[in-house]
Amino acid sequence: MEELEPLKYHPAVSSAFAFRWDMPPSNLTSLTPATFILAGIPGMERLHIWISVPFCSMYLAALLGNGLVLFVIRTERSLHQPMYLLLSMLAVADLMLSTTTVPKMLALFWFSAREISFGACLTQMFFLHFSFSAESVILLAMALDRFVAICYPLRYAAVLLPSAVAKAGLVALLRSFCIIFPCIFLLRRLPFCGRRLIPHTYCEHMGIARLACADISANVLYGLAVPFAAVALDLALIAVSYAFILLALFRLPSRAARHKAFSTCGAHLCVISLFYIPAFFTVLTHRFGQEIPRHVHILLANLYVLFPPLLNPVVYAVRTQQIQQKVVKVFFCPRSRSLQE
Template identity: 75%
Template sequence: MPPSNLSSLTPDTVILTGIPGMEQLHVWISIPFCSVYVAALLGNGVLLLTMWTERSLQRPTYLFLAVLAVADLTLSTTAVPKMLALFWFRAREISFSACLTQMFFLHFTTVAELKILLAMAFDRFAAICFLLRYGAVLTPTAVAKTGLAALLRSFCIISPCVFLLRRLPFCGRTVIALTYCEHAGVACLACADISANVWYGLAVPFSVALLDLALIAVSYGFILLELSRLPSRPARRKAPHTCGSHACVLLLFHAPAVFTALTQCFGRSIPPELHILLANLYVLLPPLLNPAVYGVRTRQTRDRVLKVFVRPRSRLPRQERR
């Protein structure tokens, strides 16, 4: 390769286009995106603060929920502020190192969330099917080890993506038709064979995701089977409703992620606006919906949230309230 091209083997900056063809609507599109992001911050922040102040919620079920809230905040905050800066101030440039860092945390958090959701499904399975042994199986130490295992597994799965990108030469265009950096989009900019990136980026994370989703489905299947045997009709009716809402969150989270990864390099015939809008959904909707589905819908969590934020004055002496 000529010496003049050596300086471009690793680009200094990457250009994010936003939504091509809809640049004049970027400000308007940013309004619902910003609203969803703020609502996600508030929802997850309220849950974390409630669990911090209420000792009755410092149990395995709610510890998993707290870890999920932290993962949601990490996922959305990694992508959305840069997205809004692009929409509002046309700040399209991002350094190559920052792009790889953003990509790493996006995919790292996605894989970690799957492990957390699997742990939460197992927690519900143990609480319903093995109630007498629940306290012995899911101790705080077990929860901590599960969280560390989720982080370590995510790191081991996603780190090779960064190294595979670092070895590639980038000789020409450095424009990504997205609002954030992700593995397939960065790899497609390279002027070399990216077969290793494509196969690793699809085969390894997808196989891990499919395994986790299968185990989650099995856990909820056992839960539904166990609850169907209960003599109480209201309890039997409530079970499919609860498990169905959890399944909807999983679909909303992973369907856009799978669609984005597959179409970035293989789906050139798909309109870019549709592709980018769906790619944004998986960093916006789950952080918004998870607190409602896994937290507020739980009666004990909802009561504690109301106790901390809505009814604090009811605990004051009558004279003091006057």
């Protein structure tokens, strides 16, 4: 612990590195550390073991729930439909989001494994933001799926072919890659002057950039404007889709038909809320909530990578009758299932 003391995060740059601005770029880039040190949750180090218990439980439940969703959709041919194929993509994105961060976080809490190599830190940062962006695209595709199913039911089978779902997944991958990959180069160009203590449990773009002893305006502008604009566009298109869906629901002749149609959207609306509300709350408190203690920021960020992966399978299992029936069929009536096949 003594060697970590000089690496505390200071709001002002130490005068010991005043020479750095006159150094040539070749010498500045050599100041990139081989490893970073993750501080965990500053001020709550003594509680790391206790905090790890619910975090580990939520992570294991998320693995089980999303794995169950993927298994059921994979094994049941009747679920090989656009809505459920998109749900399987969402489950993969959730698993990526939590698995990118939680194992290293638990190693930090349990074994004080604070060090992470520079390359591993950039890799964790990339997949963290990549999975977030991909999940946003998948939620938009699911909203468009519900829009076509309710507003144009006769065209649903012709419009949403398996190839269309595959294209939606490809768009999610390509757009997320193109948005997040430049962050790696924005970070690799920065000198760090020996500063390597990250006051967090995992690596994220601005958390790394703030350690640099150079101008990070490009990181701030790109890291805030580009991903935020992409996700905001997704959210706006989702809102437009559901505006048309609500108009179509009110035009349905019977109350039972409206209730049935709305129930198919209920699970998706819950998942959208679980994804976007904590995300925007975390971003806003991080940018404008300077009076909020740092450990609260970090706890919120940790819960964000755990709550959506944990609750999304629960929401769909509770709200979607087809998944409930298939889970019962697969796990509780395997004999009758094999006889039918």
